[in-house]
Amino acid sequence: MTMQYDNLEDKLSQLVEYTKDSGKIDLSLYTEYDVKRGLRDSTGKGVLTGLTEISDVIGFDIDERTGEKVPTDGRLYFQGYNVADLIKGMEGRRFGFEEITYLLLFGSLPTEPQLNDFNEILSIYRELPDTFVRDVVMKATSKNMMNTLQRCVLTLYSYDEKPDDISIPNVLRQALSLIAKMPLIAVYGYHAYRHYHENQNLIIRNPKPELSMAENILQMLHPDGDYTALEAKVLDVALILHADHGGGNNSTFTTHVVSSSGTDTYSAVAASLSSLKGPRHGGANLKVMEMFENIEENVTNWEDENELRTYLTKILDREAFDGTGLIYGMGHAVYTLSDPRCVILKEYAKKLSAEKHREKEFALYESVERIAGECIAKKRRLLKPVCANVDFYSGFVYAMLGLPKELYTPIFAISRISGWSAHRIEELVNEGKIIRPAYKYVGHHRPYVAIERRTPRKTSHSFSNN
Incomplete structure (x- = not known):
């Protein structure tokens, strides 16, 4: 039986107002109590909450004489190896993501x-x-492939004979299983979505054991199963660059937090996927792509730097694009002069743009990268430079590889689960305490009032009590 509700929308709107009023905290209290919002100090630097040997993110050097931070070209290390050196060392071989997973x-x-x-x-x-x-x-089937990944990962719990065993041998087995299965779940989930929601033909192609992960993703995804050697190499490099990024990024920190509670591997990975799904984290390259589509529509001459500068200034002034005042893909919490992942991916984006005859678009990206950094620094009166981050070119690369936008963030997850798994094992091996940062209560204690003596709350909007 279907129940009928009168004025449901009004009643829910009233509850929304109550929620907003109840959850509002005086912003001055964050300063008064020196709260590290976002686990960052007043300069934006992350608060030290843990130790790791898995990866290191460096965005500045320390002057030995003065002790001051000096901006430098960014460096990313996996288990002590510079990622730039790792990728360069693999140039003689075709693929390296599996090797990097082993290393992590x-x-x-x-x-x-x-x-x-x-x-x-x-x-x-x-x-x-x-x-x-x-x-x-x-x-x-879901229209959001991250939801598909979460649902499938959680369901795999039911197929595991020892799902709650968090001994290291069992967790490693589970990790390797999920790392191997993630590409299939993502690609098959996308094909199912296209079949049921867009009435497209359903083609499920099996992975080939002799192929690398990058090759299998492309052959399972592309309608004809074909791909070029450069396409596979570029995707392999992209997977390597996204495999890990220190212990403090949102999804990896989530891995540590959830793993510290002693929960199972499937729940921990699903939590990390939830974090990565957020547009401020894994979905950032989609915003970059949307921004460039907007720029291409509104800038008549892509080679005219003055026209580009004028439009980018409009974006910063909240007069263009989405009104947020943000130029997506620019700036990073750690890196200063450059994001090493962006530098490497840009090099491969240039090669791929030549193969795909999209050099004009690549030139636009290069121009926006340079001009946007100047505009942001001037607009916000920043002393340190603003560099492009890895999201700036990754969406463009994925588009040239023929990857649908629905799979941009899942590709990130396919890569990052290698890092998540390494950090989960690190958390369990070191038997750390459950992660529990402090929150200070700033509300007011109140006496209980019997229901017949209570009066309706006042909000900024008035609604009928009926």
């Missing part, structure tokens, strides 16, 4: 026999449970 998990670069064994393990774990695609992936 086990702390050292594998020998060739070790890497071959590791790839064989991933190939075995890549197989999904019987009927999982039909019974889980194809049912209740």
Whole structure:
């Protein structure tokens, strides 16, 4: 039986007003109590909450004489190795993401026999449970692929004989299984979405054990199963660059927080996926793509720097694009002169734009990157430079690879689960305390009032009590 509700919208609107009033905190109290909002100090630097050996993010050097921070080209290290050196060292071989995953998990670069064994393990774990695609992936399809990943990861708990065992051997088994399965879940979920929501043909192509993760993603995703050598190489590099980024980024910190409670691997990964789904984290490159589509529509001559500068200033003044005053893909919490991931990805974006005959678009990205940094620094009177971050070029790269926008953030997740897994194991190995930062209560204690003596709350809007 369907129940009928009169004035439901008005009643809910009143509750919304109560929620807004109840949750509002005087902003001056954050200063009074020196609250580290966002776990950052007054300069924007992250508050130290943990230790890690997995990856290191460097955006400035320290002057030995003065002790002052000196802006420098950014550097990213995985288990002590500079990522730029790792990628350069793999130029002679076609693919390296699996090798980087091994490095993040086990702390050292594998020998060739070790890497071959590791790839064989991933190939075995890549197989999904019987009927999982039909019974889980194809049912209740979502338009947001991150939701699909979360749902499928949580459901895999039910297929595990030891889902709650958080011993290191079992957690490693679960981690390797999820790392191997994530590309299939994402790509199959996208095909199911296209079939049921856009009435497209349904094509499910099996992964090939002899192919790398990057190659399998492309052959399973592309309608004809084909891809060029450069396409696979660029995707492989993108996966490497997104595999980890220190312990303090939102989704990895979520991994540490949730793992510290002793919960199971599937719940921990689902929580990390929830964090990455947010547009301030994993969805940032989508905003960059939307911004560039807007720029391309409103700037008549992409080569005219004055016209570009004028329009970018309008964006900063909240007069253009989405009205937020943000130029997406510019700036980073740690990096100053450059984001090393952006520098590397830009190099491959240039190569790919030549193969795809999209050099004009790449030139526009280059111009916006340079001009936007100048405009932001001038507008906000910043002393330190503003560099482009990895999201600036990643969406453009994904578009050239033929990846649909629905899979931009899932591709991030496919890569970052390697880092999440390493950090989860690090948290469990070190047997840390449950992570519980302090919150100060700034409300008022009140006496209980019997229901017949209570009066309606006043809000900024008046509604009928009926």
